[in-house]
Amino acid sequence: MNTEERKDCQENKQENQEEVEERTEISRKIQPWTKQITLRGVFVSIFIGSIYSVIAMKLSLTAGMIPHLNVSVALLAFIFIRTGTKVLKKAGIMSKPFTQQENTMIQTCAVACYSTAVGGGFSSYLLALNKKTYELSGVDTEGNSPRAVKEPGFGWMTAFLFTICFVGLFVLIPLRKALIVDLKLTYPTGMATAVLIKGFHNQGDNMAKKQVRAFTKYFSISFLWGFFQWFFSGKEGCGFSQFPTFGLQAWKQTFFFDFNMTYIGAGMICSHLVNLSLLFGAVLSYGLMWPLIGRLKGDWFPENLQESSMKGLYGYKAFVSVALILGDGLYNFLKILCFTLINIYGRSKNKNLKTDMDVQKKTEEGKDLKQNEVFLRENIPMWISVVGYIIFSITSIIFIPLMFPQLKWYYVVVAYILAPSLAFCNSYGAGLTDMNMGYNYGKVALFVLGALSGKENGIVAGLVGCGLIKSVVTVSCILMQDFRTAHHTLTSPRAMILSQAIGTAIGCVMGPLSFFLFYKAFDVGNPSGNFEAPYALIYRNMAILSVQGFSALPHHCLQLCYGFFAFAVAVNLVRDFSPHKMGKWMPLPMAMALPFLVGAYLAIDMCVGTLVVFVWHKLNTRKAELMVPTVASGLICGEGLWILPAAILALAKINPPICMKFVPS
Numbered sequence: 273m274n275t276e277e278r279k280d281c282q283e284n285k286q287e288n289q290e291e292v293e294e295r296t297e298i299s300r301k302i303q304p305w306t307k308q309i310t311l312r313g314v315f316v317s318i319f320i321g322s323i324y325s326v327i328a329m330k331l332s333l334t335a336g337m338i339p340h341l342n343v344s345v346a347l348l349a350f351i352f353i354r355t356g357t358k359v360l361k362k363a364g365i366m367s368k369p370f371t372q373q374e375n376t377m378i379q380t381c382a383v384a385c386y387s388t389a390v391g392g393g394f395s396s397y398l399l400a401l402n403k404k405t406y407e408l409s410g411v412d413t414e415g416n417s418p419r420a421v422k423e424p425g426f427g428w429m430t431a432f433l434f435t436i437c438f439v440g441l442f443v444l445i446p447l448r449k450a451l452i453v454d455l456k457l458t459y460p461t462g463m464a465t466a467v468l469i470k471g472f473h474n475q476g477d478n479m480a481k482k483q484v485r486a487f488t489k490y491f492s493i494s495f496l497w498g499f500f501q502w503f504f505s506g507k508e509g510c511g512f513s514q515f516p517t518f519g520l521q522a523w524k525q526t527f528f529f530d531f532n533m534t535y536i537g538a539g540m541i542c543s544h545l546v547n548l549s550l551l552f553g554a555v556l557s558y559g560l561m562w563p564l565i566g567r568l569k570g571d572w573f574p575e576n577l578q579e580s581s582m583k584g585l586y587g588y589k590a591f592v593s594v595a596l597i598l599g600d601g602l603y604n605f606l607k608i609l610c611f612t613l614i615n616i617y618g619r620s621k622n623k624n625l626k627t628d629m630d631v632q633k634k635t636e637e638g639k640d641l642k643q644n645e646v647f648l649r650e651n652i653p654m655w656i657s658v659v660g661y662i663i664f665s666i667t668s669i670i671f672i673p674l675m676f677p678q679l680k681w682y683y684v685v686v687a688y689i690l691a692p693s694l695a696f697c698n699s700y701g702a703g704l705t706d707m708n709m710g711y712n713y714g715k716v717a718l719f720v721l722g723a724l725s726g727k728e729n730g731i732v733a734g735l736v737g738c739g740l741i742k743s744v745v746t747v748s749c750i751l752m753q754d755f756r757t758a759h760h761t762l763t764s765p766r767a768m769i770l771s772q773a774i775g776t777a778i779g780c781v782m783g784p785l786s787f788f789l790f791y792k793a794f795d796v797g798n799p800s801g802n803f804e805a806p807y808a809l810i811y812r813n814m815a816i817l818s819v820q821g822f823s824a825l826p827h828h829c830l831q832l833c834y835g836f837f838a839f840a841v842a843v844n845l846v847r848d849f850s851p852h853k854m855g856k857w858m859p860l861p862m863a864m865a866l867p868f869l870v871g872a873y874l875a876i877d878m879c880v881g882t883l884v885v886f887v888w889h890k891l892n893t894r895k896a897e898l899m900v901p902t903v904a905s906g907l908i909c910g911e912g913l914w915i916l917p918a919a920i921l922a923l924a925k926i927n928p929p930i931c932m933k934f935v936p937s
Contacts, residue, residue: 305650305764308373309771316352317378317771320345321385321778325786327912328386330534332395333790333803334870340541342383342465344905349378350472351484372473376763379465380754381775388779391710391746392433394787397718397735399424399808400815404797409590409812410583415820416812420678420731424791426784428675433780435668435675436740439688440747441773442660443695445652451752452759453644457703459756466760468901479898486899487906494533494910501531502918506931508795513802516934517876523934525558526871535874537907539881540900545856546863547875547882553864554872562589572827586799587826590813593868595833597810599840600861601712607848608701608709616700646762647755652769661692668740676736678729683721687740694741695748703756708749714742715814722818730819735811747776789915793922806869 324341331338353370360367392398399405401422409416422428444451451457472480505511513530516523539547566585569575573584665688673681694713702708715738722734751772758768795801797808825833840861847858867875881904888896 302373302646302762303371305767305770308371308764308767309377310368310374312353312356312367313374313378314381314774316349317381317385317775318778320348320352320378321382321775322782322786323909323913324382324386325389325779325782326789326915327534327908328390329394329783329786329790330803330912330915331538332390332807333796333805334874338390340461341386341908342379342461343468343901344541344908345382345386346375346379346465346469347472347483347487347901347905348909349375349382350469350480351487353378354480355484370473372469372761373763373767375469375472376466376757376761377767377771379469379757380768380771381778383754384750384772384775385779385782387746387750388433388437388776389783389786391743392429392437392779392783392787393735393739393742394424394429394783395805396807397714397739397742397811398429398432399797399805400735400812401732402797402808405805405808405812408586408797408799408809409816410587412583413816413820415727415731415816417728417731419728420815422676422732424787426788429784429787430780431671432675432739433783434777435664435671436743437747437776437780438773439661439664439668439691440695440744441751441769441776442657442664443692443744443748444699444752445657445769446654447696448652448752448755448765449648451699451703452755453647455700455703457700457752457756459703459753462753462756463760466757469757469761483899483902486902490903490906491910491913494537494907495914496910497531497533498911498914498918502914502921502928504928504930504932506928507933508801510931510933511928512932514933520934520936525563526873527554527558527876528873529876529880530873532877533907533911535877536881536884537904539878540885540904540907542878542882544882544886546860547878549859549861549863550867550875551879552859554867554875556864557589557592557868558872561592583826588829588832589869590809591825591829592832592836593806593865594810594813594817595836596840596861596865596868598715598814599837600844600865601709601715603841603844605709605712605716607844609697612697612700643759643762647759647765650764650766652765672736672740676732678725678732679721679736680725680733683724683733683737684740687717687737688744691741691744695745698745699749699752702749703752708746708753710742710746710749713745714738717741718811718814719818722815725819727819731812731815734815734818738811789919793919804870806866810869 324345328338328341350370353374357367357370401420402424403421406416406418406421411418501512505513513532514523515528515531517529518527522528562585565572565588569585573587668688669681669684672684673679698709698713717740718734718738721737722730724730725733751769754768754772755765757763758765790796790803794803796803797805799809843858843861847855849855850858885896885900888900
């Protein structure tokens, strides 16, 4: 060995020794998992999770679409704890340092809380069982049985959530090493949240102060604006939410800006493609289709029908949106399933092959070694996963048929036998694409169980079975996403599982509470109201189709459904197989479907948010990247928090004193 080789060898040894010392030092600095979960963290998680449960419930009951709020939650946790510790320090009270591990724990717990409220079916499959949705879907519709009605109740809804929501926590725990470390799945939302959490704790105090000031400013503006609007909304159809921004004719077709800060903030978080797809769907539906079909009253459908009748124009709105959602969902379901199988096959085939990229891979492995070491340092016994899954599955098998006799116990058994494989496919696909397809697995279960159970029991069996499968598949995917965040922030997996369990338990209570806050105070489910809950009617109609077929559709509606189903598939094919310059302009059918039923005002609000982000990036990209999540969080939380006093005033029968309304001159 010559002198240069010996020198290189010594340098490599020195580098390896320094790397080992660095990893050892990091391991010493990281607290054990029992200290990563703190009492103040749990309290902050409960507070943030409760606020976001109300916000997410409002979004799901109005727009029906919830953007990723993980980053917003992590930011809010950072602001609360950092501000609180500084206040205590000025008062002479010293508190323990706020670490990125504690920040990750709070984010995980709070997200699990509001995710349970969103995924609990309060705006979709559970609300689809109430009497109002039954009447909206057509009392005279064949297959729409009056026996398939169950009014919302806090007791049974809470028990139902506690029964089904914990099963998903235990499904994929044994595969965490395979999915996170071995396969290196990115889980983009989890990774982005981790990067931002590390950025919060590594950046200077100056930027942290700017973010706190921006959040406080826009939170206050949003809250005070909601308070100001309340005075002018004395009756239905009054107030700034019905402001005819583009004229009265456009207002009749729901084209107006309703000054909703929550939607603007959500538009700032959602991608430009999502917002523009919403606008395209609004123009296509309320700008073209519904006015044209409305002129065919008396030809395509009877003239003397109620506005909400499924045999009239409302039927076209509901079923065409269902066709778009099913076309997009089925395509993405099959695409990700095929992509997952091909990827797994490719990895297993090339596992032992050496390539020219080996050196680069070893370098990357060296960088990830300390993260892998911390992530795998604490063993989670296999028996915990197996016993937990069996116990909660048996609980569901016993209690779900007692709550809903229409869903037979043996269907629940089969569902829980199939659930682990479905959960793995969904989590693997989400790790590659960031698309949680739990709702699509739920829809498949809805159609299968509805068809198997027959006309008398099919609607309830399909809707409840949909929730059962959706819960397992979605919760397990969210846990894997949080594991990716934990891997990057050097947080203990045990702390993540316990945080997820705490958040899920809180969500099982906060979900029904936040739902009844709206259900008791506002007219939830009214198609012409502010809380129309569009997905409840969509899920009810899916259940009707599963047991009865296409005879429930109004005249020529089936042909339109075929056309829009094919359109959804074709748009996805063009996006995936055409050149990027063309494919990036293809709309998202899932986003397009919402304005078909809800109206165009949602798209206007979201596009205002995306316009703000676009202009901000043009003026100052660096500042926009740092401040957009902060400003959006302030706007969402401010008006979201105003819902609490507004609901209390409504329950106390205190009505706004003024009705601001616009009429033709």
